[in-house]
Amino acid sequence: MKQIDVIVREVGLRDGLQIHPTFMPTENKIAWIEAEAAAGVSEIEVTSYVPAKLIPQFADAEEVTRRALTVAGLTVAALIPNSKGAERGLALGVHKLNFVMSVSRTHNLKNVRREREESVADFRRIVKMVRAQPEGRRPKVVGGLSTALGCSYEGRVPVADVVSYAVQLAEAGADEIVVADTVGYADPVQVHTVFKAVMAELGALPIAAHFHDTRGTGLANISAAIECGVRRFDASLAGLGGCPFAPGASGNIVMDDLCFMLDSMGLRTGVDLERLLQVRSIVHAALPDIEMHGALARAGLPRNYVRADERRAA
Amino acid sequence: MKQIDVIVREVGLRDGLQIHPTFMPTENKIAWIEAEAAAGVSEIEVTSYVPAKLIPQFADAEEVTRRALTVAGLTVAALIPNSKGAERGLALGVHKLNFVMSVSRTHNLKNVRREREESVADFRRIVKMVRAQPEGRRPKVVGGLSTALGCSYEGRVPVADVVSYAVQLAEAGADEIVVADTVGYADPVQVHTVFKAVMAELGALPIAAHFHDTRGTGLANISAAIECGVRRFDASLAGLGGCPFAPGASGNIVMDDLCFMLDSMGLRTGVDLERLLQVRSIVHAALPDIEMHGALARAGLPRNYVRADERRAA
Numbered sequence A, B: 001m002k003q004i005d006v007i008v009r010e011v012g013l014r015d016g017l018q019i020h021p022t023f024m025p026t027e028n029k030i031a032w033i034e035a036e037a038a039a040g041v042s043e044i045e046v047t048s049y050v051p052a053k054l055i056p057q058f059a060d061a062e063e064v065t066r067r068a069l070t071v072a073g074l075t076v077a078a079l080i081p082n083s084k085g086a087e088r089g090l091a092l093g094v095h096k097l098n099f100v101m102s103v104s105r106t107h108n109l110k111n112v113r114r115e116r117e118e119s120v121a122d123f124r125r126i127v128k129m130v131r132a133q134p135e136g137r138r139p140k141v142v143g144g145l146s147t148a149l150g151c152s153y154e155g156r157v158p159v160a161d162v163v164s165y166a167v168q169l170a171e172a173g174a175d176e177i178v179v180a181d182t183v184g185y186a187d188p189v190q191v192h193t194v195f196k197a198v199m200a201e202l203g204a205l206p207i208a209a210h211f212h213d214t215r216g217t218g219l220a221n222i223s224a225a226i227e228c229g230v231r232r233f234d235a236s237l238a239g240l241g242g243c244p245f246a247p248g249a250s251g252n253i254v255m256d257d258l259c260f261m262l263d264s265m266g267l268r269t270g271v272d273l274e275r276l277l278q279v280r281s282i283v284h285a286a287l288p289d290i291e292m293h294g295a296l297a298r299a300g301l302p303r304n305y306v307r308a309d310e311r312r313a314a
Helices: A012-016 A026-038 A061-068 A083-092 A105-112 A116-131 A159-171 A188-202 A218-228 A255-264 A273-286 A295-299 A308-313 B012-016 B026-038 B061-068 B083-092 B105-112 B116-131 B159-172 B188-202 B218-228 B255-264 B273-286 B295-299 B308-313
Strands: A007-010 A043-048 A075-080 A096-102 A140-146 A176-180 A207-210 A232-235 B007-010 B043-048 B075-080 B096-102 B140-146 B176-180 B207-210 B232-235
Touching (some): A012 A026, A026 A043, A043 A061, A043 A096, A075 A083, A083 A096, A083 A116, A096 A105, A096 A159, A105 A116, A159 A188, A176 A188, A255 A295, A255 B188, A273 A295, B007 B255, B012 B043, B026 B273, B043 B061, B061 B075, B083 B096, B096 B116, B116 B140, B159 B188, B188 B207, B255 B295
Parallel strands (some): A007 A043, A140 A176, B075 B096, B096 B140, B207 B232
8 A cells, every 4th residue: 555645636737728728639638647647646636617618728627527537546626616617526426626716805806706705605505515415426625715825916915814714615614725825926934824824723624735836936835834734735747837927937836846855855745756757748749839847857866866665665 | 234134145157157168258247246246145156266277167267356356345255176276265365265075975086086085184274274364364264065965976965974074174164164955956854954963063153055956946945944044045146057967957046036035934135136137137148048047037026025124124
């Protein structure tokens, strides 16, 4: 039985592709999912249940979900912007519904055209809908908090607001809370402050971090969150994602670099670094014009590198 | 009087340029030094006192040093590989002599063709030479330890060796010890282990960290070192440097991103971020083919960003 200390979750198929102008063919998406699962990534956000006319990249959400669900051992997650999205996920039997709202009022209004209170009410309805399902058909419901570490409209976001909405989503029945630095504003000190404050209120409820590497602080923020006790992280292969507000800026945490850093720190991710790096070529072949990031891919592993699980065994 | 919490030191003119095949004209080097000093960087390693036939990039070491010494308020440092280099520095009146040896035996043999014990003996001679100078003409002598967090020949480097050579250089009379991750192997956990071990032995002697960002962990390692109490860091504008063993890999910590992260963490560097970013154009104009890195330069400052000194004042 493979031991895991930290769960890394691939979000590139959703957060990475959603701003890319070219549709990635379904077969390529499936090949990516299968290869990354085979490399040891145990959870993948495979799509978003938004109307295809809003984001054509996810026009194949149903087929991608169905086929991802056939990958043995993989936890298949999908983003849901609202209860309509939740209905689609329930019909498909997806394992995890990743609901998202913004802590910043302006961002929430621009992104989902909802007051934050309306978003919390939406989330309550979704949890109710899920709990009405027969046992064995109930996906996990995740409460995601965007712009929790800064907002491109409002700037700094009060820690008290992050805690308040985390508690509201938890009380509404979330199985997990995701705290997201949507626009890459965070620094390690702020990560300590925000995550400690949220975790103090959430008790044993799992908490995950979704950082962006827009200003270079991504892995430093991961390390700070690790110190706080966070053990679930979102990332995307080759850092796919970018930021619509900063052309050329890298977006998500680079999955390959994240897995390397965690493994170096002695934290087992279950991911085979060499096999993970090979998945990059699948993405590159499918979308030759997409900008790929990653330091490990350029530099390679250190000489005589000893993996975390080998060190544990020694 | 400007308050500083962390000293950031520019090493790009030495560590960044030494592997670049094109000579940067002296006037451009001076423009870079002047502009970065004006942006608030208080210490710059301006050159290396190696024979010009070995590294032609430093053929102008004398002129660069002399002119850098005219920049008001700037601490002018230079690398010295041996006592010949120290003699050149003493003749010029440079403020700081940065001696360097490798903790890894193989790396030291390849780099300076010396056993490590011979390097320590060299350092003792250099300290003696400096102390023989009249007061007011004595530069600070820095003991630098390369490959302290891993070696591209030997792999892992024993912590006990790092501590041993740090203590030997300290006892020989170093005014400061620099612990360097020359090939970018370090992770935050290792940084904690190594720096805590070294600092426990060095007492009040200043310690600095010289990290490379070869595998993306650079700023995470800075953050870990900050937690250990380190307050002096080497970096290079736009991450100039690369790694001769990893083409395309970024080399030094990106000065611009470092200053942003530290400032975000509430640590004052004395550096004006906007002015620092403007210095990049001087380097780019002088060496249009050099690869420049940096996330802040692409993404810009967060909206409504409040600087550390403004937050302190509020």
